[in-house]
Amino acid sequence: MSTVLVTGASRGIGAEFVRQYAADGWRVHALARDPRNSERLAETQRTHRDRISVHAIDVTDHAAIDALASELAGTPIDVLLNVAGVLVANPFGQSDYDRWMNSIRVNLFGPMKVAEAFVEHVAASDQRKIVTLTSVLGSIGGNAAGGMYDYRSTKAAVNAIMKSMSLDLARRGIIAVPIHPGWVRTDMGGSRAEVDVATSVTGMRAVIVGLTPAQSGRFLSYQGSELPW
Template identity: 45%
Template sequence: MQPRLLITGANRGIGLALVKHYLDDGWHVDACCRDISQAHELLALVNTSPQQLQIHPLDVTDHAAIMALSHTLADTPLDLLINNAGYYGPKGYGFGHTDIDEWRKVFEVNTIAPLKIAEAFYPQLKQAQQGIIASISSKVGSMTENTSGGGYIYRSSKAALNSVVKSLSNDLLPQGILSVALHPGWVQTEMGGPNALIDTQTSALGLKKVLDNLTPSQSGQFYNFDGTSIPW
């Protein structure tokens, strides 16, 4: 049977690159993004892979929409769920200038949404031979790696996401569902900026390799795109 992937934030950057690589590898991809009308590159892929790619409108903070999509795909085994959609929030602020409303928004997208999506698509992951929940985290969420301070909003959202990943692994591994946190590297995207060290293709290929070779013993861990382990 053709393996199947559901991915959020699929219209640009790392998400779009991952969609392309999984299509090239023969997967069926359910690609989610907020505004399909603006997802020009993703729409173009439908023309070249009409049997492999389905695009779904999804705001990951809309829990009713998440459940509606799960209902639509109720009888679809999912081999892989990639929580890729993310939001950085404000930049350049320092201690004493944290925007509370933005903090809540970042947590909604980066931490709460991945768990609610995992909960919603748990039945589909159970239908697969070995389901995987992969959440795109960031090295800045590592306590060990935090030697510079600052970045309170984004850092805390990814540290919290890492905790979600660890709990998911503890809860779901006995049922054959793996959960892993992944650092994509510093990537040349809208979020990463033009000075980043790697392009989206390098990141996506590395992430896919990690997931292709993931074993149950690696569930609940935190990995760089090159396969090296990152300390919590």
């Protein structure tokens, strides 16, 4: 049985990853800040109780991440999915540096810390994939609208770390990619977004299952196309 670890599993894209992987027979480690308050997670647990382990983890809490990695020592993790994220988008002249720093902690340090803590679990698995949810808004080449300094900068930076990871971990057979999920109807994406969450996650799962070492370090969309850095 393949195993996936998902951060930000309480709602939105993370909760849908948990639902789809569990329904597909995977063993799922679902990490959420406050799992008791997640109706989505509770619903999936009711249906697939035997396959889901829920862990209360805030991705800014590095000690808790290390403790969970120790607790799961010896457990191979085929796919490590960094989904937790926050969106702060203040216009020029109105930057809120405290909130921006929190975005850096969640969107950038979070995926880095989770990857560093769980790399041995991934290396011990069959599939050996580390996937981080990024955004096309992190594309510098694709930025034609300006604004969103805080969110864009955290996603551009997480793209940079995923590229380095793909190079550093290649010798261990680990594939590392940043994936853009599309503009998705979640709390973050809003009700006017283009893609429903099930379609986005189905697309990303298809991309993930087909990932080859040659694709490691590429910036991909949920439909498998390559995006400009």
